[in-house]
Amino acid sequence: NAGVTQTPKFRVLKTGQSMTLLCAQDMNHEYMYWYRQDPGMGLRLIHYSVGEGTTAKGEVPDGYNVSRLKKQNFLLGLESAAPSQTSVYFCASSFRTSGGAVFFGPGTRLTVL
Amino acid sequence: GQQLNQSPQSMFIQEGEDVSMNCTSSSIFNTWLWYKQDPGEGPVLLIALYKAGELTSNGRLTAQFGITRKDSFLNISASIPSDVGIYFCAGQGGAGGTSYGKLTFGQGTILTVHP
Numbered sequence: 001n002a003g004v005t006q007t008p009k010f011r012v013l014k015t016g017q018s019m020t021l022l023c024a025q026d027m028n029h030e031y032m033y034w035y036r037q038d039p040g041m042g043l044r045l046i047h048y049s050v051g052e053g054t055t056a057k058g059e060v061p062d063g064y065n066v067s068r069l070k071k072q073n074f075l076l077g078l079e080s081a082a083p084s085q086t087s088v089y090f091c092a093s094s095f096r097t098s099g100g101a102v103f104f105g106p107g108t109r110l111t112v113l
Numbered sequence: 114g115q116q117l118n119q120s121p122q123s124m125f126i127q128e129g130e131d132v133s134m135n136c137t138s139s140s141i142f143n144t145w146l147w148y149k150q151d152p153g154e155g156p157v158l159l160i161a162l163y164k165a166g167e168l169t170s171n172g173r174l175t176a177q178f179g180i181t182r183k184d185s186f187l188n189i190s191a192s193i194p195s196d197v198g199i200y201f202c203a204g205q206g207g208a209g210g211t212s213y214g215k216l217t218f219g220q221g222t223i224l225t226v227h228p
Contacts, residue, residue: 004155033215042218042219042220042221043156043201043216043218045215045216048215058215090155090156100144101144101146101158101161102146102158102203102205102216103158104148104155104156104157104158105155106154106155107153107154107155109153
């Protein structure tokens, strides 16, 4: 099993550009998440999904959109990138049971100039 | 957002020494998770704890879920150079949590192991 995979691994954008980060998991997990990690701020939840076709806001959702069209995929979109969105983005997934272990992907390092 | 109190913030030890780190919270959790993160990589799950008082081992790693459900510790025995990295605790569920897997993270412990 590959676990949680993310593409791309690195990306540089100019302010105002858009892009989509792709996440896939092969563990048949119901729940999927997008986190961002910044120095001194730790990991913060952007959006999450409890199942195919559902999404919900996390702690820091502004400036991002997500879609979960298939159970195994969770997409994070930036419609108009800003320098404040420079960060490392992690996708994660878990089974539905409350308290199920959460598994993370390798991350996408995004720089917005 | 809310964070757990994780200590120590950093540790410098000699290869072969044992390591101990812990996390405390003002809220109770149903699950405690311990992760290790290497530079440029995602957090890797080391140990998951599901019951108060549970003591679980994974090789040289041992972790315990506190009886009060507000704390957890991680021990690493006989450290080796590849133990270097950042260790995070995370709490999930409980009075401060929700039905989905939202995690509350500690600030991390940076571990350096000198050969």
